[in-house]
Amino acid sequence: AQSVSQHNHHVILSEAASLELGCNYSYGGTVNLFWYVQYPGQHLQLLLKYFSGDPLVKGIKGFEAEFIKSKFSFNLRKPSVQWSDTAEYFCAVTINTGTASKLTFGTGTRLQVTL
Amino acid sequence: GAVVSQHPSWVICKSGTSVKIECRSLDFQATTMFWYRQFPKQSLMLMATSNEGSKATYEQGVEKDKFLINHASLTLSTLTVTSAHPEDSSFYICSVTPNKGEQYFGPGTRLTVT
Numbered sequence: 001a002q003s004v005s006q007h008n009h010h011v012i013l014s015e016a017a018s019l020e021l022g023c024n025y026s027y028g029g030t031v032n033l034f035w036y037v038q039y040p041g042q043h044l045q046l047l048l049k050y051f052s053g054d055p056l057v058k059g060i061k062g063f064e065a066e067f068i069k070s071k072f073s074f075n076l077r078k079p080s081v082q083w084s085d086t087a088e089y090f091c092a093v094t095i096n097t098g099t100a101s102k103l104t105f106g107t108g109t110r111l112q113v114t115l
Numbered sequence: 116g117a118v119v120s121q122h123p124s125w126v127i128c129k130s131g132t133s134v135k136i137e138c139r140s141l142d143f144q145a146t147t148m149f150w151y152r153q154f155p156k157q158s159l160m161l162m163a164t165s166n167e168g169s170k171a172t173y174e175q176g177v178e179k180d181k182f183l184i185n186h187a188s189l190t191l192s193t194l195t196v197t198s199a200h201p202e203d204s205s206f207y208i209c210s211v212t213p214n215k216g217e218q219y220f221g222p223g224t225r226l227t228v229t
Binding site for chain 1: 116149156157158159160161164208210216217218219220221222223
């Protein structure tokens with residue numbers, strides 16, 4: 001079964017600092033990769049996704065992620081964080097089977113942006 | 116994307132009673148829905164895959180007789196927590212998958228069993 005690892009459990013940054021959150025998965029086949037964000041008191045929202053093609057994926061709110069197949073990684077980045085980016089970030093993966101498939105989530109990274 | 120609603124958003128029940136949680140797909144017909152459970156400050160754990168018109172598929176370790184899932188229509192799936200106990204207190208979230216890849220999540224239902 002596939003698994004997802006997020007090594008940063010809690011990250012604290014000042015506004016305007018750059019962000020990189022690590023995500024590694026374990027599955028040798030074709031995968032779909034996602035980053036979801038959960039703002040305090042809100043439901044999960046899709047930040048960005050990778051299915052195929054350009055490994056550098058741009059999402060909403062200035063976020064991007066790069067799929068590096070050789071490293072089984074899909075790290076999330078943002079050049080300059082804002083206080084409003086304070087949230088929980090989850091990396092997730094599905095096996096690309098062409099049918100509705102199950103999401104496996106990482107443990108999440110809590111990002112706290114200070115003013 | 117897709118719009119998903121859940122009802123109720125918060126429920127408190129006494130130990131031993133049953134609670135039903137509804138998940139509705141508001142803007143498309145969902146043959147498959149997923150039910151997750153999220154403990155405080157933890158990640159989402161998939162409980163089961165709800166299939167319209169057929170039995171749900173449960174993940175290993177999830178008691179199907181305790182967490183009853185019914186997906187009677189293309190827009191509604193229900194999760195019933197039977198004989199609830201305090202350890203069942205959690206945040207229950209459903210999702211739909213319009214594109215067989217990405218999933219869109221409901222706002223969740225917070226269950227507190229006293």
